[in-house]
Amino acid sequence: MTANPTAAVLVIGNEVLSGRTQDTNSNAIARFLAPLGVTLKEVRVVGDFEEAIVEALNALRARFDYVFTTGGIGPTHDDITADAVAKAFGVGIDFHPEALALLAARFADPNDFNSARRRMARIPDGASLIRNPVSAAPGFQIGNVFVLAGVPSIMRAMLEDIAPRLTRGRPVLSITVAAQVAEGAIAGPLAAIQARFPDIAIGSYPVYRSDGYGVQLVARGFEPAQVETVAAELTAMLQAAGGQPERLSP
Amino acid sequence: MTANPTAAVLVIGNEVLSGRTQDTNSNAIARFLAPLGVTLKEVRVVGDFEEAIVEALNALRARFDYVFTTGGIGPTHDDITADAVAKAFGVGIDFHPEALALLAARFADPNDFNSARRRMARIPDGASLIRNPVSAAPGFQIGNVFVLAGVPSIMRAMLEDIAPRLTRGRPVLSITVAAQVAEGAIAGPLAAIQARFPDIAIGSYPVYRSDGYGVQLVARGFEPAQVETVAAELTAMLQAAGGQPERLSP
Numbered sequence: 001m002t003a004n005p006t007a008a009v010l011v012i013g014n015e016v017l018s019g020r021t022q023d024t025n026s027n028a029i030a031r032f033l034a035p036l037g038v039t040l041k042e043v044r045v046v047g048d049f050e051e052a053i054v055e056a057l058n059a060l061r062a063r064f065d066y067v068f069t070t071g072g073i074g075p076t077h078d079d080i081t082a083d084a085v086a087k088a089f090g091v092g093i094d095f096h097p098e099a100l101a102l103l104a105a106r107f108a109d110p111n112d113f114n115s116a117r118r119r120m121a122r123i124p125d126g127a128s129l130i131r132n133p134v135s136a137a138p139g140f141q142i143g144n145v146f147v148l149a150g151v152p153s154i155m156r157a158m159l160e161d162i163a164p165r166l167t168r169g170r171p172v173l174s175i176t177v178a179a180q181v182a183e184g185a186i187a188g189p190l191a192a193i194q195a196r197f198p199d200i201a202i203g204s205y206p207v208y209r210s211d212g213y214g215v216q217l218v219a220r221g222f223e224p225a226q227v228e229t230v231a232a233e234l235t236a237m238l239q240a241a242g243g244q245p246e247r248l249s250p
Numbered sequence: 251m252t253a254n255p256t257a258a259v260l261v262i263g264n265e266v267l268s269g270r271t272q273d274t275n276s277n278a279i280a281r282f283l284a285p286l287g288v289t290l291k292e293v294r295v296v297g298d299f300e301e302a303i304v305e306a307l308n309a310l311r312a313r314f315d316y317v318f319t320t321g322g323i324g325p326t327h328d329d330i331t332a333d334a335v336a337k338a339f340g341v342g343i344d345f346h347p348e349a350l351a352l353l354a355a356r357f358a359d360p361n362d363f364n365s366a367r368r369r370m371a372r373i374p375d376g377a378s379l380i381r382n383p384v385s386a387a388p389g390f391q392i393g394n395v396f397v398l399a400g401v402p403s404i405m406r407a408m409l410e411d412i413a414p415r416l417t418r419g420r421p422v423l424s425i426t427v428a429a430q431v432a433e434g435a436i437a438g439p440l441a442a443i444q445a446r447f448p449d450i451a452i453g454s455y456p457v458y459r460s461d462g463y464g465v466q467l468v469a470r471g472f473e474p475a476q477v478e479t480v481a482a483e484l485t486a487m488l489q490a491a492g493g494q495p496e497r498l499s500p
């Protein structure tokens with residue numbers, strides 16, 4: 001299951017590490033990539049520190065086909081992502097004419113288009129812009145790195161401009177079967193099914209709720225027929241263990 | 251603000267990278283560590299692959315004072331964290347008498363205490379157990395690494411057993427001031443305040459909602475009086491920009 005293009009997400013922001021903000025961007029990117037057949041292999045979260053950003057970015061971009069960063073491209077002093085990305089790539093950074101024009105169009109009153117907002121038009125040399133239909137200030141792509149906003153609604157909107165730029169792989173199909181059976185009771189037969197279908201990744205996720213415990217078994221793979229076969233085996237196995245398995249929508 | 255003990259979280263699980271599961275454990279750990287004065291510096295998410303776990307764990311445990319892993323310590327074939335941690339530390343792994351006793355007490359019927367559940371008592375050599383008051387199967391500590399469950403309710407319960415083991419630092423105090431002012435309009439004066447208070451980390455977070463836009467400014471630091479002073483300056487600055495600032499509960 002690894003011939004697909006690979007990707008990593010680098011979340012940039014003190015607010016995530018302090019616990020103030022629950023990151024949801026990496027989950028949104030994971031869900032965006034799955035149907036495109038791009039496999040998310042790693043997520044990292046670092047703070048607003050240039051050294052940490054540069055080091056993480058260089059590690060990830062060397063290892064994976066694509067890297068998506070989120071956060072730190074706004075107008076304030078703590079927005080240092082563009083400079084850190086330029087440093088990671090060893091290139092200069094300057095005002096980008098098209099980015100300036102996009103921002104100037106948004107701020108009709110020249111008094112509103114102050115130096116802080118102009119700063120959002122500083123783009124590393126050689127990068128191409130990523131369209132921001134929400135608040136104009138663009139993201140950018142440099143090499144295999146896509147630099148996106150941290151505000152979730154803007155980040156998601158930027159993904160639409162990225163999809164056509166990605167080499168796609170085979171989407172992974174997934175079927176989930178759930179039952180009120182203890183994970184530990186079916187671990188043996190589950191491992192036996194996994195051993196017979198090495199091309200299917202079977203995940204087992206226990207559920208603890210006020211109405212009792214249960215398990216969700218997830219079969220993931222490229223071949224629809226094979227995923228269906230495994231789902232049927234999982235269903236039969238859960239039934240044999242005394243459960244009333246049901247298939248969950250993915 | 252970096253004399254405090256440092257920490258990283260390593261989230262282990264294909265379900266997070268596939269987008270199926272929104273990780274909330276790293277946020278819970280961030281909120282657990284903040285009042286203890288332990289600074290979370292990095293989060294990584296990797297899949298259920300031994301090589302990826304070993305490499306990430308060795309990188310993080312060498313760099314930070316504490317590492318917290320979540321996920322992969324259950325009874326099924328995809329639970330490979332304990333073995334990966336043993337490999338990362340270069341130690342053996344075997345059944346731990348106390349862990350076996352804890353699990354045996356939970357599964358009164360010997361037929362229920364099958365080999366898969368016994369597997370949860372396999373603990374790397376030299377590790378100490380972390381109590382699991384929810385479902386008995388313990389986590390463990392080895393060196394500066396705390397290996398926790400992935401199920402959020404169990405993970406959080408395990409944190410209670412960890413708190414007394416951590417060297418504490420100075421807790422960071424945080425005050426948030428919000429107003430319906432555009433971030434770009436106050437970036438200049440905001441940077442001037444930041445420049446005058448280098449010991450306070452000021453974060454600026456734009457808000458986009460159906461009822462308009464706004465900004466939340468967060469002042470974080472060790473000295474209560476200084477954080478209050480900065481919060482007062484931020485409030486005055488937002489007022490001068492035409493906003494009606496309000497202090498948010500942290």
